[in-house]
Amino acid sequence: MNGLHAEISLHRGEFALDAAIDVQPGEVLAVLGPNGAGKSTLLGALAGDLRPQRGAVRLDGTDWLDVERGVELVTHRRRVGLLAQRALLFPHLSVLDNVAFGPRAAGVRKASARTTARRWLSEVEAAELADRRPGALSGGQAQRVALARALAAEPRLLLLDEPLAALDVDAAPAVRGLLHRVLREQATPTVLVTHDVLDAVVLADRLVVLQGGRIVEQGPTRQVLSRPQDPFTARIAGLNLVTGTATPDGVRSGDVLVTGREAEPVGERERAAAVFAPSAVAVHPEPPRGSPRNAIPVRLTGLEPRGDVVRVRGAAGEAALAADVTPGAVADLGFGPGDRVWFVIKATEVAIHPVSGGSSGA
Numbered sequence: 001m002n003g004l005h006a007e008i009s010l011h012r013g014e015f016a017l018d019a020a021i022d023v024q025p026g027e028v029l030a031v032l033g034p035n036g037a038g039k040s041t042l043l044g045a046l047a048g049d050l051r052p053q054r055g056a057v058r059l060d061g062t063d064w065l066d067v068e069r070g071v072e073l074v075t076h077r078r079r080v081g082l083l084a085q086r087a088l089l090f091p092h093l094s095v096l097d098n099v100a101f102g103p104r105a106a107g108v109r110k111a112s113a114r115t116t117a118r119r120w121l122s123e124v125e126a127a128e129l130a131d132r133r134p135g136a137l138s139g140g141q142a143q144r145v146a147l148a149r150a151l152a153a154e155p156r157l158l159l160l161d162e163p164l165a166a167l168d169v170d171a172a173p174a175v176r177g178l179l180h181r182v183l184r185e186q187a188t189p190t191v192l193v194t195h196d197v198l199d200a201v202v203l204a205d206r207l208v209v210l211q212g213g214r215i216v217e218q219g220p221t222r223q224v225l226s227r228p229q230d231p232f233t234a235r236i237a238g239l240n241l242v243t244g245t246a247t248p249d250g251v252r253s254g255d256v257l258v259t260g261r262e263a264e265p266v267g268e269r270e271r272a273a274a275v276f277a278p279s280a281v282a283v284h285p286e287p288p289r290g291s292p293r294n295a296i297p298v299r300l301t302g303l304e305p306r307g308d309v310v311r312v313r314g315a316a317g318e319a320a321l322a323a324d325v326t327p328g329a330v331a332d333l334g335f336g337p338g339d340r341v342w343f344v345i346k347a348t349e350v351a352i353h354p355v356s357g358g359s360s361g362a
């Protein structure tokens, strides 16, 4: 079988990771979970830095690990490309030679390795940085170079460990957009560990949620996030998502059109998601007249108290949406499950992102 297949059982003191994952060629699997859930342990076992007590890791039909049969391929022979929080570039090498490092280490001659490096640098929109030293790069530039370095080594498995977590809020969207584009073109199976549900939405085809070393939820990203079964997933999935096709006016999903601002560049007719917080949604019995705001017709599915507010849940076509309103507003409007109302959101509160478009992500 092509792609990654891993079954891992690994104890670290009191902690035990027991998880099985499959990632197809070209697929991005996001791993989410609270602190201490075992996400880094899982990556460590895939990379060969940690040795499971039981289990197997197989890539494109080659055994990297089979504890029962005594097979264990050492880390540097696994051809794993890692993009971590920090770029960890070699400080004494130019950007070009950092990216050429992988091909050089694989025995490619210098001129040819540099040609490959230049191609990857332009792929990550960093060609003009080739002669710089890593010390002269911004965080976002360094991550672009680190991505080029990882890909230039032609990895068979890509591991992304919180690749945007150390970037400031201005740099993260551009690097996220770049990852979205570059990963879509890769045939390499990819595992992405992240705390940010937006990374999973934009970058991942499928999602697993780890809790206490076990997978408590898994499936296509937007399906899991729109119908979370586990309380942790429900908490992180707090954002509203309307997934559809990008048009010049916004994201269209069936009869629903949501306008907003592009958080990352989105091409027309590309798959895209309109993302907004429940706190940005007002609930109206009628569509507001003459208003430039988004008004989405919704059938109410439930009301839940949440601290100072009431979370009003509704369905708009395929999308499950939520609004946080005051208890007073709920009492005034007097609505309940089954009623038809309008969710109203200012376009400035809606961020539009490109999303991974595999059929599994629909």
Ligand SMILES: Nc1ncnc2c1ncn2[C@@H]1O[C@H](COP(=O)(O)OP(=O)(O)OP(=O)(O)O)[C@@H](O)[C@H]1O
Pocket (backbone or CB within 6 Å): 012, 013, 015, 033, 034, 035, 036, 037, 038, 039, 040, 041, 042
């Ligand atoms: N070197 C170690 N020795 C023993 N136990 C460890 C070691 N490193 C981590 N652990 C334990 O393994 C468990 C899983 O840790 P891991 O780092 O995989 O979680 P994580 O999901 O990546 O968390 P975070 O989101 O905080 O990075 C934790 O309970 C942790 O205390």
